[in-house]
Amino acid sequence: MEKDFQKLNNLAKTCVQSEAPHCVAACPMHVDIKALCRAVATGDFTAGRRLLEKTLPFAGLICRVCEAPCTGRCLRNTLDSSVQVRALERACMDRGGAPQTTGEWPEKQERVAVVGSGPAGLYAAATLLQKGYSVALFESADALGGSLRGDDRVRDVLAGELQAIATAQTMCNIVVGQDVSVDDLLGQFDAVCLCWGRGQGAEKPEDFDAFTFQHKEKKNLFCAGCMLGGNYTQAIYAAESGQRAARSIERVFQKVSVSAARTGEGVYDSKLYTNLAEEPSVQPLPLADDGTFSAGDAQSEAARCLQCQCLECTKNCTYLQHYKQYSGSAIRPIIKNINIMTGWGTRDANNFIYDCALCGLCGSCCPVDIDLGGVNLPAREFMWETHILPPAVHAFPLRDMEYSVDDMRLARNQQGFEQSRYALFTGCQLPASMPASVEKLYAHLAQSLDGGVGLLTGCCGAPAIWAGREEQAAAVRGTLRADWEALGRPELIVACPGCYKVLNETLPDIPLRFVAEVLAGHLPAGAGVAPGQYAYHDPCTSRHYAGLQQSGRQLAAACGAQVAELPQHREHTVCCGYGGLQYHVNQPLARKTTGARISQSPLPYVTSCSNCRDFFATGGKTCLHLLELVFGAEESKGSSPFAEIDFSKRRAQRRALNRRLLKAFWGETVREEDAGVTVIISDALREKLNRQHILEDDVVNTLQKAEASGRRMLEKATGHHVAYHREGYVTFWFEYTLEAGRVVLQNAYSHRMQIVEKV
Amino acid sequence: MEVVKTEPVDIRCELDDVDMVQKPVEVRYLGHTFPVELMSCPVCGQVYIPESLRNKMREVEETLENK
Numbered sequence: 001m002e003k004d005f006q007k008l009n010n011l012a013k014t015c016v017q018s019e020a021p022h023c024v025a026a027c028p029m030h031v032d033i034k035a036l037c038r039a040v041a042t043g044d045f046t047a048g049r050r051l052l053e054k055t056l057p058f059a060g061l062i063c064r065v066c067e068a069p070c071t072g073r074c075l076r077n078t079l080d081s082s083v084q085v086r087a088l089e090r091a092c093m094d095r096g097g098a099p100q101t102t103g104e105w106p107e108k109q110e111r112v113a114v115v116g117s118g119p120a121g122l123y124a125a126a127t128l129l130q131k132g133y134s135v136a137l138f139e140s141a142d143a144l145g146g147s148l149r150g151d152d153r154v155r156d157v158l159a160g161e162l163q164a165i166a167t168a169q170t171m172c173n174i175v176v177g178q179d180v181s182v183d184d185l186l187g188q189f190d191a192v193c194l195c196w197g198r199g200q201g202a203e204k205p206e207d208f209d210a211f212t213f214q215h216k217e218k219k220n221l222f223c224a225g226c227m228l229g230g231n232y233t234q235a236i237y238a239a240e241s242g243q244r245a246a247r248s249i250e251r252v253f254q255k256v257s258v259s260a261a262r263t264g265e266g267v268y269d270s271k272l273y274t275n276l277a278e279e280p281s282v283q284p285l286p287l288a289d290d291g292t293f294s295a296g297d298a299q300s301e302a303a304r305c306l307q308c309q310c311l312e313c314t315k316n317c318t319y320l321q322h323y324k325q326y327s328g329s330a331i332r333p334i335i336k337n338i339n340i341m342t343g344w345g346t347r348d349a350n351n352f353i354y355d356c357a358l359c360g361l362c363g364s365c366c367p368v369d370i371d372l373g374g375v376n377l378p379a380r381e382f383m384w385e386t387h388i389l390p391p392a393v394h395a396f397p398l399r400d401m402e403y404s405v406d407d408m409r410l411a412r413n414q415q416g417f418e419q420s421r422y423a424l425f426t427g428c429q430l431p432a433s434m435p436a437s438v439e440k441l442y443a444h445l446a447q448s449l450d451g452g453v454g455l456l457t458g459c460c461g462a463p464a465i466w467a468g469r470e471e472q473a474a475a476v477r478g479t480l481r482a483d484w485e486a487l488g489r490p491e492l493i494v495a496c497p498g499c500y501k502v503l504n505e506t507l508p509d510i511p512l513r514f515v516a517e518v519l520a521g522h523l524p525a526g527a528g529v530a531p532g533q534y535a536y537h538d539p540c541t542s543r544h545y546a547g548l549q550q551s552g553r554q555l556a557a558a559c560g561a562q563v564a565e566l567p568q569h570r571e572h573t574v575c576c577g578y579g580g581l582q583y584h585v586n587q588p589l590a591r592k593t594t595g596a597r598i599s600q601s602p603l604p605y606v607t608s609c610s611n612c613r614d615f616f617a618t619g620g621k622t623c624l625h626l627l628e629l630v631f632g633a634e635e636s637k638g639s640s641p642f643a644e645i646d647f648s649k650r651r652a653q654r655r656a657l658n659r660r661l662l663k664a665f666w667g668e669t670v671r672e673e674d675a676g677v678t679v680i681i682s683d684a685l686r687e688k689l690n691r692q693h694i695l696e697d698d699v700v701n702t703l704q705k706a707e708a709s710g711r712r713m714l715e716k717a718t719g720h721h722v723a724y725h726r727e728g729y730v731t732f733w734f735e736y737t738l739e740a741g742r743v744v745l746q747n748a749y750s751h752r753m754q755i756v757e758k759v
Numbered sequence: 760m761e762v763v764k765t766e767p768v769d770i771r772c773e774l775d776d777v778d779m780v781q782k783p784v785e786v787r788y789l790g791h792t793f794p795v796e797l798m799s800c801p802v803c804g805q806v807y808i809p810e811s812l813r814n815k816m817r818e819v820e821e822t823l824e825n826k
C-alpha cells in the first residue's frame with residue numbers, strides 16, 4: 001500500500017488546476033491577472049492598483065511600455081481576441097488613487113553597484129533597496145532612465161516613478177569601463193550588477209549563468225537586461241531580469257544556493273486546461289487614441305477575462321460540488337484519512353470517501369485522466385481490509401445483495417432443455433423494480449431464440465465491489481460462475497448495464513451480449529408502444545461501452561421512439577444517484593445528483609437501467625426503461641411521481657416474480673410463506689422505514705416474535721407496545737398497538753450500537 | 760465521551776409483568792463498550808431506548824466511526 005500511496009500522491013501532482021493561467025505564466029513578472037480582472041470588472045480600481053504595486057515595481061511605467069506578452073498567450077485568443085491587460089493595468093494606475101509605499105526591510109550593510117538605469121537597472125536597484133541593501137546607481141548619461149528617457153509614453157510619469165529609488169546613490173555622467181573599471185567596482189562594492197546596453201564592456205552574455213545571471217567565475221558579478229540579448233531587449237523581460245539578478249545577489253549575501261528552488265521566476269509554460277466549449281464570443285472594446293479605457297469600458301473589458309481554471313471534474317460532479325473539492329485537491333486528504341493511525345486523530349474524509357458515486361465522469365472530463373472514483377474505491381477496499389470501514393455503513397445494500405443471491409437466485413435451463421445455449425441474466429435490481437417486464441422478456445427470449453434460453457437471476461456483486469468488499473464480491477462471482485457452468489456455459493444475455501460492466505471486467509471468459517442488442521434483432525410483434533420523443537440517458541456504468549450506448553439507442557429507435565441527446569451523454573454521462581451506493585450512504589446528496597441529471601431536458605427520458613429509471617422517478621421525472629418501449633409501460637403507469645424507492649415493495653415483488661416464473665415456465669408451485677401477523681403501516685411510516693433502511697420484513701419478524709413470546713413492553717403514557725430486535729449490524733425498534741386483533745405500527749427507528757442486556 | 764442516560768419513563772415489561780427501572784447496562788460499538796443507564800426489566804433484562812435517545816446515539820456512533 002505504501003507504494004500505492006506514493007502513486008496516488010504523484011497522481012495528485014498531475015492535476016493542472018493549481019497551474020497559473022497562461023497569461024500569468026507568460027508575464028515575466030507574473031502579475032495576478034485574474035485577480036486584477038476581477039477587481040476591475042467590479043470597478044474596484046483601487047484594489048487593482050494595490051495588487052499591481054505589490055508585484056510590479058514601477059507599475060506606472062510598465063502599464064505604458066510593457067510589450068504585454070500575456071496577451072499573446074491569453075486563452076481568449078482562441079475565441080475572439082485577447083484581454084487587453086496592459087490597458088487594464090493603466091486604468092488601475094490612473095484611477096486607483098494615490099500610490100502606496102511598500103514596507104522596507106531593515107537596513108543591511110552590503111552595498112551593490114548597479115550599472116545602467118534602464119528597466120533592468122531600475123528593477124535591480126528597486127529590488128535591492130526594498131530588501132534593505134545600499135545601492136549606487138551608475139548612469140553614463142546625465143539623468144536616470146536609460147531607454148525610457150526618450151520614450152514619449154512615459155514622459156509625464158518618469159520623474160514621479162523614479163521616486164521609488166530615491167534612496168539610491170545616483171552616479172550620473174560616469175562611464176563605467178572608462179571612468180572606473182568593472183573590477184574597481186567589484187573591489188569597492190559587495191556585488192556589481194551590469195544593466196547596461198548591448199555591446200558595452202568586455203563581458204559577454206555567455207559569461208553568466210543563463211538563469212541566475214551570476215558571472216561564472218566572478219561570483220559577485222551579475223548582469224541583466226539588454227546585454228543578454230533576445231527577449232531581454234524588451235522592457236518587461238529586461239525589468240524582470242533586473243529583479244532576478246537582484247534576488248541572486250541577495251542569495252549570495254545570505255550564503256545560500258543561488259540556483260536552488262527558484263521555480264516560478266521568469267517566463268514558463270503552464271499546463272492549465274480550460275474548457276472553452278461553452279464560452280460565447282465577446283468582442284473587445286476599442287481603446288481611445290491615447291491607449292486608455294474609460295472606467296466603464298475597462299470594467300467591460302475586464303469582464304471578458306475567462307478567469308481561466310480547469311475544474312472540469314467539479315463542474316460536472318454534484319458530489320465534488322457538494323464537498324467544494326476537485327479531484328486533484330481531494331486525493332491527499334483521502335490518503336491522509338486512510339493512513340492515519342487508529343486513535344491518532346479523526347478520519348475527517350470518511351464520508352467523502354463513501355459518498356462518491358464511483359461513476360467515472362470526472363475521469364472522462366479531466367484533461368489528465370484523474371478518475372477520483374479510481375481513488376475512492378481502493379480507499380474503501382483498504383479501509384475495509386484494515387477494519388476502519390464500519391460494517392454498518394453498507395449493511396443495508398449488502399443485505400439486499402445477500403437476499404438476491406441466497407434466497408432469490410434462480411439458475412434454470414429452459415424447460416425441455418438439458419443445457420442452455422443462451423441464458424438471460426437479470427441482475428438483482430431489475431426483477432425487483434420491473435418484475436412484469438422481466439417475465440415478458442424471458443418469455444419472449446425463450447420463444448424467439450433457438451438452443452435453449454436459461455434463466456439466471458441473483459447478483460453480479462456490484463454492491464460488494466462498491467462497498468470495498470472484494471472478497472465478498474468474489475464469492476458472489478463464484479456463485480454466478482458455478483451457475484453458468486451448470487447451465488452448460490451459455491452466452492449470457494445481460495439485462496442490466498451495471499452487471500454487463502462488472503461481468504465484462506471480472507469474468508472475461510463468459511460470453512456476454514447486452515439485452516438491447518438481442519432485442520433489436522428479435523423485436524416482438526407489436527413493439528413500439530410508446531412512439532414520441534425521449535432524451536436518452538446513458539447509465540454511468542455504460543460510460544466506456546460504446547456498444548451498449550449504441551444498441552440502446554437503436555432499440556429505442558426500432559420501437560418508434562425519437563431519441564434526443566442530453567447535454568452530457570455517452571462517455572460523459574452522469575450518474576443517477578445510485579452509483580457507488582451513494583444513495584445508501586447519503587440520501588440528500590443522491591437527491592441532488594438525481595436532480596442535476598433530470599433537469600437537463602424537459603423530455604421524458606429513456607434508459608437501459610432500471611435503477612436510473614427508478615431514481616429519476618423519485619425526482620418526479622418520467623423515465624422509461626427500454627424494456628417498457630418493447631413490452632409496454634404498464635409498470636410505469638401505476639407509479640406516483642416522486643415516489644420513494646420502496647425497498648420492502650421491491651423485495652415483495654421479487655418474491656412474487658420468482659413464484660410466477662417458476663409456475664409459468666417450470667410448472668412449479670411455491671407457496672407463499674405465512675408471516676403469521678399482518679401489520680398495518682401508514683404511508684408516512686412506510687416512508688420513514690425506507691429512509692431509515694428498515695424493511696417491512698424486519699417489522700413483521702420482530703412483531704411476530706414479540707407477539708408469540710410475549711416479550712414486549714408497554715409504554716404507559718402512549719399505550720404503545722414496544723419491541724426491539726437486532727438484525728446484523730442494526731437494532732430495530734417498533735412501537736405498535738393492537739386494534740381489533742390487528743397489529744398497527746405506530747413508530748419505528750433504529751441504531752447501530754448494540755445493547756448488552758444484563759439480568 | 761458523555762455517559763448516555765435516559766430520563767425515567769413509565770414503562771412495563773409485559774413478559775414479566777413488572778415495572779421497568781433505571782439500571783446500568785452496556786452498549787457496544789466497533790469494539791468500544793460504554794456504561795449507560797437505561798430503563799430495564801429487573802427480571803428478564805430487556806431494555807428500552809426511546810427515539811429521543813436514538814439521535815444522541817447516532818452522534819456517538821459517528822464519532823466512533825470516524826476514529
Ligand code: SF4
Nearest residue numbers: 023074075305306308
Ligand atoms: S482569459 Fe483572463 S485568465 Fe485567461 S489567459 Fe486571458 S487574461 Fe488570463
Ligand code: SF4
Nearest residue numbers: 317357359360362373
Ligand atoms: S467518480 Fe463520479 S461521483 Fe465520484 S468524483 Fe468522479 S464524477 Fe464524482
Ligand code: SF4
Nearest residue numbers: 015016310313328366
Ligand atoms: S479535471 Fe479536476 S482533477 Fe483533472 S486537472 Fe482539472 S481540476 Fe485537476
